[in-house]
Amino acid sequence: MANKDDKWENNVPGKFYVDQQCIDCDLCRETAPGFFTRHDDGGHSYVFKQPTTQEEIDQCMEALEGCPVEAIGSDGDDGAADSQSQASATPQATGEARS
Numbered sequence: 001m002a003n004k005d006d007k008w009e010n011n012v013p014g015k016f017y018v019d020q021q022c023i024d025c026d027l028c029r030e031t032a033p034g035f036f037t038r039h040d041d042g043g044h045s046y047v048f049k050q051p052t053t054q055e056e057i058d059q060c061m062e063a064l065e066g067c068p069v070e071a072i073g074s075d076g077d078d079g080a081a082d083s084q085s086q087a088s089a090t091p092q093a094t095g096e097a098r099s
């Protein structure tokens with residue numbers, strides 16, 4: 001299982017990350033190319049974008065489950081990423097207060 005204390009610093013904050021066990025096998029980048037990319041100097045993958053829709057999350061979970069060395073984690077900064085606010089928080093500000 002991946003360890004968030006060992007994750008590469010290149011990962012964007014959020015739920016998914018790649019840790020230092022990555023052997024640069026390319027599988028996650030093929031499975032979920034919209035979220036995983038290669039650090040060319042470091043020779044490993046990292047998460048450059050966090051998924052937001054369920055479909056995107058499923059794609060990242062598929063990459064996680066496919067990783068041969070379990071270097072992908074999904075227990076990162078869940079919900080704490082202020083740069084990635086998941087658009088669903090304030091349904092009430094939609095016109096009730098019109099005068």
Ligand code: SF4
Nearest residue numbers: 022023025026028067
């Ligand atoms: S699938 Fe796992 S080992 Fe392969 S590149 Fe992605 S994180 Fe690294």
